[in-house]
Amino acid sequence: MPQFRETLSRSSTFWEACARHTVRQTCRTVQHIYLCDPCARRLTEKAFNHRPPIYHGETVPGYCGLCNERTDVTLRLWFVCAICWNVIIAYQKTFVASKAVLAFWQQAVQPQFPNLRCEEREVVQLTPFARRTKTKKQSAAELALLDFLVSEVAPVPKPVFHIELKTGPGSIDDMNEFQLDVNDSNDIIGAVKNTGLPAYIFHCQVVHEYDPPTRCSVARGMWFTDIWTLKANQKDTRQRQGEYKKASYYKTAAFKPIDQFVGELGARRYEQLASRIGGLALD
Ligand SMILES: [Zn+2]
Numbered sequence: 001m002p003q004f005r006e007t008l009s010r011s012s013t014f015w016e017a018c019a020r021h022t023v024r025q026t027c028r029t030v031q032h033i034y035l036c037d038p039c040a041r042r043l044t045e046k047a048f049n050h051r052p053p054i055y056h057g058e059t060v061p062g063y064c065g066l067c068n069e070r071t072d073v074t075l076r077l078w079f080v081c082a083i084c085w086n087v088i089i090a091y092q093k094t095f096v097a098s099k100a101v102l103a104f105w106q107q108a109v110q111p112q113f114p115n116l117r118c119e120e121r122e123v124v125q126l127t128p129f130a131r132r133t134k135t136k137k138q139s140a141a142e143l144a145l146l147d148f149l150v151s152e153v154a155p156v157p158k159p160v161f162h163i164e165l166k167t168g169p170g171s172i173d174d175m176n177e178f179q180l181d182v183n184d185s186n187d188i189i190g191a192v193k194n195t196g197l198p199a200y201i202f203h204c205q206v207v208h209e210y211d212p213p214t215r216c217s218v219a220r221g222m223w224f225t226d227i228w229t230l231k232a233n234q235k236d237t238r239q240r241q242g243e244y245k246k247a248s249y250y251k252t253a254a255f256k257p258i259d260q261f262v263g264e265l266g267a268r269r270y271e272q273l274a275s276r277i278g279g280l281a282l283d
């Protein structure tokens, strides 16, 4: 029997309201997810404004919908709107992609380049839904951190480039075009200009594998590009279907398989990229 059994009271003002929306937003959609106990508490506290599930169901051996570990997981139900639920179920994929980057670094890069260290900087945060006080373009202009920071360790510790990680279900080889929100490319350009360090973009293909009633996320492949090569391969910018957000579309030729990244480091191409920072501008 899992220890976490707390439920949202029927008399709560957040009954039939989205648990992730900070301000009451009526929502009668009940979402379900299998979670280990620590993750159920974490989601409740960090993403759901301390609003516990409305129900705890069966406990089965399976994959946790948040941390992706195979363990005892319990069915949990919350009222959550569709927009917020997409954010919640994306966390598992993002955690798996981050681990894939660090595993690649440890296996393929570290043995050949022991003087380079890769650290996760923008650790995935579970957050509630809140209105932004700044426009996205303002935030981009002030941004200094991307997902990973690579530094030379000796003779003096010195940061050399960023890595921004994008996660999706598709393989670069099968895509017609690569899509990136204009907000996201502005974040990358803003951080590059603020820190004076170039940025690579990794695309990690993460897919779901089902082990009913649970499912896990699995990293299938990884590709890389840099922000200059990506921009040089831009096809167009258009409104995303049914959304306010604008996205840019790029030729997939911008990307190379991740095993070529070792050669990129050997040629110290990131030093050449650093000399091109002045030419970048926010969209
Ligand atoms: Zn978990």
Ligand SMILES: [Zn+2]
Pocket (backbone or CB within 6 Å): 018, 019, 020, 021, 025, 080, 081, 082, 083, 084, 085, 129
């Ligand atoms: Zn919501």
